[in-house]
Amino acid sequence: MAVAQEISGVDVPRSIRSERTHSDRAFRFVASGAGLVTLIILFLIGLFLLLRAIPTFRENGLSFFTSTGWNPAVPHQTGVAALLFGTFALAVIALVLAVPVSILTALCLTEYITPRFRGPLVTVLDLLAAVPSLIYGIWGFFFLQPHLLGLSEWLAANFGFIPIFSTPDGPYFSQSPFLSGVVVALMLTPTATSVMREVFSQTPPGEKEAALALGGSRWRMIRIVVIPFGRGGIIGGTMLALGRAMGESISVAILLSAAFRISPHILETGGNTIGAHIANRFGDADHAFGLPALMGAGLVLYVSTLIVNVGASEVIRRSRSGAGVEI
Amino acid sequence: MATHTATTTVSRPAAEPATRDLPIRVASFGGDDLAALLGSAASGFAVMWLVLTQLGQFSSLAELGLGWYAAFLGIYYLVVRQLDGRVLAGDRVMAVVVFSAALAMVVPLALIFGYLFKKGISGLHWQFFTETQAAIGPLDPATKGGAAHAIVGTLQQVGLAVLMSVPLGVLCAVFLNEVGGPLQRPVRIFVDAMNGVPTILAGLFVYAVWVSVFGWSGFAASLAISISMLPIITRTSEEVLRLVPDGLREASLALGGSEWKTTWSVVLPTARSGLITAVILGVARAIGETAPLIATAFGAYAMNTDPFSGAQAALPLYIYKQVTESSSANVQARAWAGALVLMMLVLVLFVIARLIGWSAARASRRRITNAAASES
Numbered sequence: 001m002a003v004a005q006e007i008s009g010v011d012v013p014r015s016i017r018s019e020r021t022h023s024d025r026a027f028r029f030v031a032s033g034a035g036l037v038t039l040i041i042l043f044l045i046g047l048f049l050l051l052r053a054i055p056t057f058r059e060n061g062l063s064f065f066t067s068t069g070w071n072p073a074v075p076h077q078t079g080v081a082a083l084l085f086g087t088f089a090l091a092v093i094a095l096v097l098a099v100p101v102s103i104l105t106a107l108c109l110t111e112y113i114t115p116r117f118r119g120p121l122v123t124v125l126d127l128l129a130a131v132p133s134l135i136y137g138i139w140g141f142f143f144l145q146p147h148l149l150g151l152s153e154w155l156a157a158n159f160g161f162i163p164i165f166s167t168p169d170g171p172y173f174s175q176s177p178f179l180s181g182v183v184v185a186l187m188l189t190p191t192a193t194s195v196m197r198e199v200f201s202q203t204p205p206g207e208k209e210a211a212l213a214l215g216g217s218r219w220r221m222i223r224i225v226v227i228p229f230g231r232g233g234i235i236g237g238t239m240l241a242l243g244r245a246m247g248e249s250i251s252v253a254i255l256l257s258a259a260f261r262i263s264p265h266i267l268e269t270g271g272n273t274i275g276a277h278i279a280n281r282f283g284d285a286d287h288a289f290g291l292p293a294l295m296g297a298g299l300v301l302y303v304s305t306l307i308v309n310v311g312a313s314e315v316i317r318r319s320r321s322g323a324g325v326e327i
Numbered sequence: 328m329a330t331h332t333a334t335t336t337v338s339r340p341a342a343e344p345a346t347r348d349l350p351i352r353v354a355s356f357g358g359d360d361l362a363a364l365l366g367s368a369a370s371g372f373a374v375m376w377l378v379l380t381q382l383g384q385f386s387s388l389a390e391l392g393l394g395w396y397a398a399f400l401g402i403y404y405l406v407v408r409q410l411d412g413r414v415l416a417g418d419r420v421m422a423v424v425v426f427s428a429a430l431a432m433v434v435p436l437a438l439i440f441g442y443l444f445k446k447g448i449s450g451l452h453w454q455f456f457t458e459t460q461a462a463i464g465p466l467d468p469a470t471k472g473g474a475a476h477a478i479v480g481t482l483q484q485v486g487l488a489v490l491m492s493v494p495l496g497v498l499c500a501v502f503l504n505e506v507g508g509p510l511q512r513p514v515r516i517f518v519d520a521m522n523g524v525p526t527i528l529a530g531l532f533v534y535a536v537w538v539s540v541f542g543w544s545g546f547a548a549s550l551a552i553s554i555s556m557l558p559i560i561t562r563t564s565e566e567v568l569r570l571v572p573d574g575l576r577e578a579s580l581a582l583g584g585s586e587w588k589t590t591w592s593v594v595l596p597t598a599r600s601g602l603i604t605a606v607i608l609g610v611a612r613a614i615g616e617t618a619p620l621i622a623t624a625f626g627a628y629a630m631n632t633d634p635f636s637g638a639q640a641a642l643p644l645y646i647y648k649q650v651t652e653s654s655s656a657n658v659q660a661r662a663w664a665g666a667l668v669l670m671m672l673v674l675v676l677f678v679i680a681r682l683i684g685w686s687a688a689r690a691s692r693r694r695i696t697n698a699a700a701s702e703s
Contacts, residue, residue: 020586027587031506034498035514038561041554042521045528048535104428112425123681124433130608130677131439132615134643135666138650143442151389158390186435193432217418240523247525250617250643254650275527275618282621298531302524309523313516 046302053296059289064296070260070277072289080274080300085262086177087273087301090252091245093181093266098188099238105189106196110203111222129190137251140183141175145255148182149173152267164264175257177271183255184245191244192237199233199319200226232319239312243305249275274301363406364423371399400424440670447667450660455668460645461629468657474665476630477645480545483634484624484641485614487549488556493606495553496560497595503561504568505590522558527618529554534622543625545634548641551619560609567601568594600687607680611673617643642669 020028057064059075067079105125109118152173159165173179203226211221227234252273258280259270274297285291375394400420408416455473463472503515533551541547571594579589595602620626625638626648642665649662 024586027585027590028506028508031498031502032508032510034495035502035506035510037495038499038514038521038557039517041557042517042524044536045524045532045554048532049528052531052535101428101431104425105432108425108429112422113429121429121432124436127674127677128432128436130611130673131436132617132643132669132673134615134617134647135439135443135670138646138662138666139439139442141650142446143438148389150387154387154389154393189432217414219418219421220414222421243523247523247527249525249527250647254647275525278527278531279618279621295531295535298528302528305523305525306520309520310516312523313519 046299046306049295049299049302053292053299056289056292056296068260068262070293072285072293078293080297082260082262083272083274083277083297084300084304086271087246087275089266090177090181090184090256090271090273091242093178094184094188094245095238095242097182097185098192098241099234101185102189102192102196102237102241103234105193106200107222107226109193109197110200111218111226125190125193128186129194133187133248133251136183136187137254140180140251141254144183145174145179148179152176152178156267164266166265167268168265169268172269173267175255175269176267177256178266180252180255180271181266183251184248187248187251188241188244192241195237195240195316196230196233199230199236199316203229230319232315236312236316236319239308239315243308243312246273246308247275247301247305248273249279252276253279274298359410360419363410364403367403367406368399371395371402374398374402443663443667443670446663450664451667455664459628459630463628472661474642474645474661474668476627477640477642477665478668479630479632480624480639481614481642484545484549484552484620484639485610487546487634488552488613489606489610491549492553492556492560492609496557496609497564497602499557499561500564500568501590503565505586505594518558518561522562525618526551526555526616527621530619530622533619538623542636543623543638544636545624545631545639548620548624548639549634551623552613552616555616555619556609556613559612560605563605563608564602567598567605570601571597600683604680604684607676607683611676611680614672614676615643615669617647620644
């Protein structure tokens with residue numbers, strides 16, 4: 001008894017100090033600072049665009065969001081309505097083309113292709129993602145668009161009864177939102193595919209095998225297991241591609257001939273997006289009116305891409321973690 | 328005799344269902360299947376050719392192409408349905424659709440490289456790397472003058488951008504993966520968001536805070552480039568750091584290493600080749616960026632080797648200006664030569680990054696097999 005007491009008296013547990021050393025605290029401080037810098041830069045971009053755009057908001061008021069013209073020297077004749085419409089129209093055209101191809105390519109990579117060819121196909125996609133936007137622009141302008149004019153003509157001739165394919169201004173098909181959208185779609189596909197592939201590849205193999213064991217064909221298995229499981233990845237990849245498409249500037253500036261109008265006829269020559277407009281007009285914008293108006297357009301683009309991208313990353317994260325999927 | 332009849336009566340019912348219930352082998356694709364596929368493709372083409380050129384008015388290649396693809400899928404469905412049944416027919420047709428989508432990715436890449444090479448090789452000559460556009464007018468032939476000023480500008484701008492964005496990006500990745508804390512979630516969300524912010528806005532931002540005070544300069548361009556590079560470097564570095572086994576971190580901490588020592592001497596060296604790959608891929612992305620340069624470097628025709636003052640040319644800007652300013656053949660030829668050089672730069676960086684990645688993967692595989700061998 002006495003011995004036990006003595007031992008317990010000696011063996012008082014040593015208190016473990018979880019306090020960090022000075023160097024560790026400095027390390028944590030610096031690393032957190034680096035994390036904060038990203039937040040600060042992102043915030044500052046928005047802040048400075050807003051500050052620089054104030055003159056144009058004062059000049060134009062709310063008509064900045066409803067006007068379709070671009071005449072910064074005259075009050076109430078400058079607005080982003082046509083630009084914003086064009087930005088979304090081009091993005092939607094590009095997505096309609098890019099998303100199905102991305103889903104199919106991602107399925108090809110995860111479910112169909114043999115491992116021997118998977119590496120080369122991934123390399124092709126990575127290379128497509130590495131080609132600069134400028135190169136896509138000039139290649140699309142000089143090579144792809146002339147070759148696709150026939151497709152535009154054919155769509156207008158055979159599906160002209162659908163309003164978006166009609167061409168009331170006559171048969172002018174070059175530099176149209178549709179043809180530009182095709183090139184932008186090509187640029188989006190690698191990004192969207194890699195997001196979808198990552199999510200598809202996390203489909204639980206047990207469920208896939210169960211679907212096959214119950215007699216399902218491979219496509220049936222994909223439809224009832226892989227696609228429902230990867231729905232978050234499909235939505236997230238699509239939103240990410242939407243953000244990319246909205247921000248595409250240089251290629252669209254080369255591909256699309258600038259026109260200020262809200263027109264649903266996507267096969268017709270002419271259109272505009274915010275990014276392309278800034279790239280086109282920055283060089284000759286004057287300090288008093290032109291630049292603030294461009295900054296205002298930039299702010300609108302900033303806010304819309306930020307919303308789309310935060311949403312996309314949230315959806316992708318959720319689908320990656322497997323939350324929202326019942327197993 | 329009796330045994331003989333017994334075996335026949337037993338074996339007959341067993342043999343009959345066997346012929347009916349052949350298992351569907353989903354993954355197999357033999358010579359007959361290939362013949363069905365090619366035959367359907369040929370007959371689809373024949374049908375569309377007949378319909379479009381003999382019966383109707385041939386209108387466009389687009390019509391023939393789309394019509395052929397639709398007819399091909401339809402005929403292939405019917406053929407496989409006749410041979411193997413309805414379930415397999417749908418499966419095979421979808422396999423064709425899936426593979427043609429993947430093929431639709433390979434074709435544009437080949438077309439881009441082929442067209443760039445065809446257009447660019449004629450304007451490419453030795454002076455392209457040694458001379459500038461200082462004394463060159465739009466009427467001068469494409470063989471005169473070069474893009475040395477643009478190449479120097481791009482190298483300086485991207486180099487400075489790497490110096491700024493790589494330490495910050497890797498540190499940010501270290502924060503996200505090693506340090507964490509309450510800021511981790513918002514920072515990760517906003518790094519993603521920043522990755523999607525159009526690069527032209529980075530240019531406008533730098534114009535507002537730097538250029539409007541200090542004037543055009545290559546350094547302003549490198550600021551804008553590093554803003555667009557930062558999220559790419561951060562995201563890819565974070566993925567690389569995540570691959571470092573936790574056992575290494577725990578071993579270092581258990582030996583008494585501080586968090587800082589663990590990160591500096593264990594985590595970062597382990598991830599070194601991955602980090603280098605991440606940086607090279609970031610550079611490959613940054614080198615072709617045009618949008619952030621318009622409002623920052625502005626572009627020039629003469630050599631400017633000082634990135635801190637005065638407008639400076641850059642290779643993407645050089646191409647963009649040549650393409651948009653004039654449609655004459657000699658100016659276009661200069662642009663294509665520039666585009667070919669730019670694409671080759673990107674390609675070389677891409678291949679280097681891949682080689683480093685492969686050799687690192689092989690080294691780690693060897694290490695693992697060696698460890699397994701020494702254990703056994």
